[in-house]
Amino acid sequence: MSQDLLTLFWVMPAVGGLCALLGRQARWPALAFSAATALYGLILLGPASSGAWHSAPVSSPSWAFGIRYLLDCDGLSLSLCWLTAFLTVACVIASWNKDYPPAYWAAFLFLESALLGVFLARDLFLFFVFWEAVLIPMFFIIGLWGMEGRRHAAMKFFLFTFFGSIFLLLGSIALVTRHHAATGVWTWDMAALKGPGGLAGLAIFAAMALGFAVKIPLVPLHTWLPDAHTEAPAAGSVMLAGVLLKMGVYGFLRILWPVFPKLSWELMPWLMLLAGVNVIYGALCAMAQKDLKRLIAYSSVAHLGFCLMGVLSRTPEGLLGGSLQLLNHGITTGALFLMVGFLYERGHRRGLGDYGELYGRAPWLTFFFGVATMSSVGLPGLNGFVGEFMSLIGVARVMPRFVFVGVIGVTLAAAYALPAFQSVFLGPAGKASVSAKVTDLDRRESSLLWALCGAMFAIGIYPAPLLRVLEPFLLGLVPAR
């Protein structure tokens, strides 16, 4: 019963995608099905938070080698599913006036379906299938409807992530066969698998972590990200930054921590170092960018570094903060990419120097961009701060000296985000400026941003309820110390 409820969750958008492909007015079924999925996700809160599915006996039969159709939903999965579902609705609404073919709308719904599958799957094989399925619609979204360099960027995105996926698959197979060799049981159940120790365990851990690291992305595996984000259409960038990057950190949380509880703890300092490099390196790169989309893309590298830092600390504060930051980054960066998209629709430019003095022409756009920038900078009272700060508390508890790096990252965030905001919105309009073409947001666009900014304020001021939703699975990852 409960599995069917969850099946409905990920199948619904897929059905919507088919309807969009077959029907004529593709955007209407896209809106209807994405909205229905989002609302359905809200309804799932009740059973998910009561932990109903954990106690339910799993009766689905094994297909072969212990592969089973296993779905589950706890606070972590549910919150990421909400993010996916609501951002998909936002993408559909944001692209509403554009003359896209049915395949565009269908691609977003298929993407949503695959992403929900990733977050709901509890069988490693199923997880991998969904993981790979995400690539296909995203590849087409970038490659078909992107900017000038879309084909190159799509290919780069695909090759990079596919390279990571190979290691993920190899690691998974090795893990399952090792588990079989040790226990005599074939299973791909994430909760049941236990990683081997020694060198084999290290190799498997490294292979799977590599697969996840490409998605996060960890420096130096990040160079697909600026290209993909920049060349994707606005809604594509929203999904890419808003949800796809989260899959990497989610993989660490959902698979690597439970399967390798000891090993992951031993490797923590090294991984923390990598996350710290992400924070600083991403921020420095963002400071050097002249293109608004590339700048936001690099800021994602830095922000995901914060998420990973928190998650790595394996303290209640860090785990919850890192996971909350996944949502926050989705909301904030999603809003930023949407607004850059709106700006691009009007001015057809993305350079920092191409605009200026927009506060008079587009006060609402300025207001929302300002709020999202402040959230990205980590202003207390907005969502970004809570996640970042709790992540850093986690770091402070396990590696007090290392928290220094995180705080430098927070300081650098102001140094790239605010000058960009100022030069586009407040600064002078140069001779070549296209600001004259920019009009303020219409009702459709501003209602979208009201919703996103409302979420930023709500999470920033009163995050406690959401943190309580996230708690159940995450607190279980805290090692006994």
Add this chain to the structure above:
Amino acid sequence: MIEIPLAVYLLFLAPLAALAVGFFVTRPLKPEWTHIPILASCVVVTCSAASLAGMVYEGRGLDGTLFYWMVAGDWSVPFGVRIDGVGVSVLSMVSLVGALIHVYAAGYMKGEPGFARFFLVFHLFYLSMIGLLVSNNYVQFYLFWELVGVCSYFLIGYWMHKETARRAAMQAFLTLRVADFGLMLAVLVILGLYRNTRFAALYAVAGALPAGLLALLGVLFVWAAAGKSALFPLYFWLPDAMEGPTPVSALMHAATMVTAGIFLLVRSWPFISLVPGLPEFIAVVGAATAIFAALLAASQTDLKRILAYSTVSHLGLMAFGLGLRHVGAGVFHLVTHGFFKAVLFLCAGILAHAAHKSTVTVSEVGGLWRKMPLTFVCFTAAALSLAGFPFTAGFYSKDAILDAAFAHGGWAVAAGLAIAAGSAFYIFRMLFLTFFGSRADQQTMEHPHEAPPVMAVPVAFLALGAIGVGWLGHGLMRMLLSGWPPSVPPPGLTEPSHAVSAAALMAAALGAGAAYWTTMRLPSWDWDWRRERPALAALFAEDLGWRRVPAACVSSAVWFADKVGRVLDHDSWDAAIEGSAGACRRVSEAGGRLATGSISDSLWWVMTGAAALLAWAGYR
């Protein structure tokens, strides 16, 4: 469960409600009415603050939780209030002075295009400062601390069409951010070790903290405070922040913003006082800042910049008092300074308003005392208070600090007297240049006129405060002591000795006399030395060279980011990855060329292979 009085809720709810009404109702419908709900909220906040002050005066403090902000398992960060002597004594000044500046702003900003935007941010600024003063833990403190910084960014850069305003706003925000690094790190370190940042809990364990940790926390707090309270080396953003409208400057310098840093030091005093040498260090930094800034204030020509450097100087003086372990004296001066500095700024604003400019220089004024008598009287009252003229507010608070300096002896005496003489010099120079004369180098204002009542009345009230709040010193000390954490020695306010008062008065008279000499006896001296020694004038214009240091830091950071982001990431690493595709293709093409398909070539390969195999077998 502690019962939380209504006044505490009103402190937050009134401004929030006013902001909501202002944003959603009056701004879209009647933007020129935006100040009405906000002024109402100011009244409510001031009354609430007064009632809380009364409560603390009677000896009842309060430390309670309103709701839980962040939670994780058994850990949480509360959102609460701490109503104690330190908080309330500053709170009552901030709420009153802030409210009067709001009234003034309603007149000053009338007819500005962004009137609604201005008032909303202005009030958020006020709310943030109030929230900061009543926070009961460091995380919440940090929340409001940052909000104050962000509001100041938008207010300093209010006239965004001006290049200087944008630059000043960005400089202020980034400098503050660099300083906030210290506070954030300190809070994280505390949380990492103790999982708790409530002041009450931390004060209780302050004595048990390891010495190294205490030293680290102390230094980080001082760094953060140096940014917000514009102490050397991070003071430079404050004079440039003059680019905002005058009410903003007045609020920043008198009530909100710069007092936050000193307040952080006072809040953290139980830790700082335990670090050997740190209070003395604060005293030295404060004294150096005060003397340095007084020197610069004496050399400025823009009226608002004179006052800005004067604020830097007085913040240095407060830090000096704190560092000499007379916390009460520091807080007392913080309160009196709020009154007289607000008057001075608002008077400068009235002059600018009369000239229809955002700011005026000493060359554009002169001889105004006849034409603007009320402004002259208020300004003079505040100037006397600033210089420490007997029985004005500044006299009591400054003497309390000088008393500490005399008790300390040695260099502190010299520094204290130098500060007293310096402040008297620059403020009387400003007074004489502005209201007397006029001089050959001054083109006096065409149609000087007195301010409308909405601006004049708050200034008059504040001027009364600048004269009179000194008499409340003992009440303030009683309030301060009633909620002071018990683990530290009470910050007493000793009765200043007559010798100290006399010495201070002598120093001030010396400064005032010098100012009289250089402005009235030698009316063109102020212009002459600039004309004759342009190199010296240029040196003063860049703060004796210090301004080059932050500029160099910024440009090197930008240079480094460019090297990492463009040269390393894009041109080297990404190019190498992109190049690997071409390399793969070349390898495969080279391999493809080997497979020619002709039989003779294949036979050659077979023979080579066989030979290699045989050779390997033979070798084994």
